[in-house]
Amino acid sequence: MINREFRDKDSVLRISELIHKKATREYKIMEVCGGQTHSILKNGLNELLPDSIELLHGPGCPVCVSDENKIVEAIEIAQMKDVILCTFGDMIRVNSVNGSLAQAKSRGADIRIVYSPLDAVDIALENQTKQIVFFAIGFETTAPIYALSILKSKKLKLHNFSLITCMYRVHRVVDYLLEDSDFFINALLAAGHVCAITGYRDYYNLATKYKIGIATTGFEPVDILLGIYDCIEMINNQKWTVINSYKRVVNELGNELAQTMLNEFFEISDQVWHGIGNVVNSGYSIKAKYKEYDALKKFSIIPINNLIENKCPLSDIYKGLIKPNQCKYFNNQCNPTSPMGAAMVSSEGVCSAYYKYNIHNELSC
């Protein structure tokens, strides 16, 4: 596999050694993406870094940031007659005021886990007497795939496929977090797979506006350490720019075909982030001319805008003010069996990753 060299033990240890040599001051680096958090903890990369480098875990897990109100809407639609609701695995366990999709399934709703939104269109093709609704959560990486699913449904002339959209723009929320004066970082590992679609032109602005280094970063151990190394070089040289540390996947312009498709079907809109709140222009919604693919409009559901009071201090975790294991509920009232917030549910969620790999500080081996 092409990734093998990027897991090589010797390479990892040597970059780690290099980072130790170059790290001459304190560094605060945020990895935006939950997949990176997961890889860091699964591979114990945090242990290979000097203490002077603090990694902050960003809001990059779509399951965790998804607006709880959307789950309530999804449950309402899933319980309607002749509806099949499809979504991704982790999403079905996230709790809302009306419980989780897994619980709705146990009450008889037809809820299916699929690998791809395109598979849901195939389900629509095979079940033309039913309405197939995809609970479309995700960032810029997944959003164009939802556009593709609408395109596929159009090409197949189906009228029984629609989306409950909960799509987020990670670039915008990073900007929003950085505006907060409480929040301080020196550098950012930008999410490699988001950048595969969007490119990284937009990140130059963030770099100069907030005086941070940004490295577009992949997910294998060598990728992550190279991203961190590039950040340290930028910080050491006070060079506030963007370095592409994931060149085999990311280029400056991104995937323009995907962007075109995204813009055809979706427009930028405000979006509520679980644990952060409403952020202007931080999401996508379906354009009016494609409203037949908008499940809320199709089933005449009035969007719910309750701001849900939640003790889970997720936004403090995203802002890097506290680490998951410093949260007073961590492993106490909040654990994967009874999560207080979605970051504990999703296996990419930062709290879940901490719980899994890092709860015990003193291991003797």
Add this chain to the structure above:
Amino acid sequence: MNCPVNLKKSDKIEIAHGGGGKMSENLIKEIFIKNFSNNILDIQHDGAVLELYSRRIAYSTDSFVVNPLFFKGGDIGDLAINGTVNDLTACGAEPLFISVGFIIEEGFEIENLKKIAVSMAKAAAKAGVSIVTGDTKVVENGKGDGLYINTSGIGVMKEHIFINSERIKAGDDIIITGPIASHGMCILSERNNLGFEADIKSDTASLNKMIDKVMENIDIHMMRDPTRGGVASSLNEIAEKSNIEICLEDELIPINKDVNSLCELLGFEPLCVANEGVMILFVSPEDSEKTLSLLKCFEEGKNSCKIGTVIKKNVAPIVYSKTIYGSKRVIEMITGEQLPRIC
């Protein structure tokens, strides 16, 4: 606690309650152990060990609801025999007699039932057990998933053999008899709904002959058949029962390449995936080499290897693994079922 996200506790059974992880554990504790508690059940091994007329007898039961019924490497029939045989084996018993209960859905193809019976007979013959009693029920169309099978088994405990988590010592080596996660990933790939084509065979196999050979020569302290919930669940349960610290090494854990690829595609932790033909053994370090050479004489054990050690006893229970980079990660028991991770 008045945290709104957590107000709803499940009042209905969810699929995850059967996943072999924490949700299963809680269900068993809160409903079954609570109502049935006695000093045999409370040990919670793969089977119960009973004293009957001064003989020690092992008794175990298991139900099989696998979908699809036929999969690469086996079917529900041999799976049902091997599962119970292995549960008895893990107790340190010689499996002898098996009972079989069939719950068949109206409309099920008799030809398929024949095939399944043939494969059960073959599996029983290979393990050296007799199917001595059974039951058949038919449920209405739509009320079953084709076929469910329950098997129970009785075995006689070997003299002077005591398999018990309390016998684990600090320094014990942990041995596994074959590559992990094959059964779980085979079943997942055979269900067409995720759309993957894989040539992954289930590892279903009876292990009693092989383990017998080891027990004749080696004092095995503890054994476990890591089925649902995988190696992670079994080791965490053992760690909790015997208050030990277990350290695995990622580099040593055997897994077939395609099984690992499918785990990566879905974001699964292989240590949490079900096995149906491997055993975990705890032995003294000086017995390690010999155990491995005995296991390797058998087809089912040819890829046996050491995967870790017991570091300390009488400590807060924990299981972790050393990564290839020398760092550590904690190996948790899964919560419910593993779900394909996409985002």
Add this chain to the structure above:
Amino acid sequence: MCLAIPGKVIHINMDLPDLKMARVDFDGIIRNICVEWVDVEEGDYVMAHAGVALCSIDEIEAEKCISDFRRILLDIEIEDNYPINTDAK
């Protein structure tokens, strides 16, 4: 977020009525992946997320990345006269 895995294109299917699809080999596991957005031939690698190829993988860049950081390590070694084992693999 966005779990994406590299796979090798083994066959491209141009005759589907809807989208351009390809059979992709993920180290022993095969799946149909939509290749609507990428210009690939059989034998090329793609990065697939949720059943869709996000991009093709630049194998030259992959090799260059590895050789680049080996060069960095080498430079540092020369700079510091600090022996780092160079035959990584």
